[in-house]
Amino acid sequence: MQLSFLNENKEADSGSVAIASHLTPWLVLDNSFLTQPDAHSLMERLIDELPWQQPEVIVFGQSHKIPRLQAWQSDPGVVYQYSGKVLEPEPWHPDVLKIKQRVEQASGKRFNSVLINYYRCGGDKMGWHADNEPELGANPTVAAVSLGGRRDIQFKSKQYPKAVNVALGSGSLLIMKAGMQRHFQHQIPARLREAQARISLTFRHVLPTC
Numbered sequence: 547m548q549l550s551f552l553n554e555n556k557e558a559d560s561g562s563v564a565i566a567s568h569l570t571p572w573l574v575l576d577n578s579f580l581t582q583p584d585a586h587s588l589m590e591r592l593i594d595e596l597p598w599q600q601p602e603v604i605v606f607g608q609s610h611k612i613p614r615l616q617a618w619q620s621d622p623g624v625v626y627q628y629s630g631k632v633l634e635p636e637p638w639h640p641d642v643l644k645i646k647q648r649v650e651q652a653s654g655k656r657f658n659s660v661l662i663n664y665y666r667c668g669g670d671k672m673g674w675h676a677d678n679e680p681e682l683g684a685n686p687t688v689a690a691v692s693l694g695g696r697r698d699i700q701f702k703s704k705q706y707p708k709a710v711n712v713a714l715g716s717g718s719l720l721i722m723k724a725g726m727q728r729h730f731q732h733q734i735p736a737r738l739r740e741a742q743a744r745i746s747l748t749f750r751h752v753l754p755t756c
């Protein structure tokens with residue numbers, strides 16, 4: 547089946563909505579980056595076809611499985627540690643590669659890897675963090691495409707410690723621009739009344755380690 551996103555070429559800021567003013571220098575949100583049918587069929591395909599993993603992380607000395615599933619795809623030889631784990635790279639899924647090319651057009655940045663997060667239900671989540679691993683360089687751009695159930699991403703900083711929500715609907719593209727990861731942390735909080743599954747594709751550029 548051909549997906550229509552293969553032929554689309556839209557501006558990054560079309561379909562954008564208001565974002566809290568202290569966040570606007572750091573974020574671009576396009577709510578209609580993918581059409582709803584394309585987002586839906588891509589999600590179904592990724593759920594079926596990706597080798598999902600649920601690695602364990604150590605929190606306060608105890609080992610826990612992460613509260614979501616994930617997959618990591620990259621150009622050959624790209625090594626990335628996330629939450630202290632070296633991620634096992636998979637080759638690009640052909641549809642993900644096409645999305646990457648569109649995200650590159652929209653953002654003007656190049657990406658060599660993607661962390662794909664699968665929140666199976668509202669209880670799946672990701673805690674406060676910044677995507678500031680040394681291998682992303684000093685000022686990384688991270689771009690996230692959302693599929694499926696609408697979930698909030700929250701941001702906070704030393705200067706703005708109260709968490710601010712940005713809603714991420716299916717087919718949206720959120721670009722966290724250079725500097726964001728130095729100033730703000732973000733999380734995907736649990737939403738226990740939200741039953742719908744969600745996938746995010748978070749594109750990154752990992753620098754060579756030596």
Ligand SMILES: O=C(O)CCC(=O)C(=O)O
Nearest residue numbers: 661663677690734746748
């Ligand atoms: O699920 C999201 O939209 C964001 C995920 C995230 O913060 C990450 O992968 O680092």
Ligand SMILES: [Fe+2]
Nearest residue numbers: 675676677732
């Ligand atoms: Fe993140």
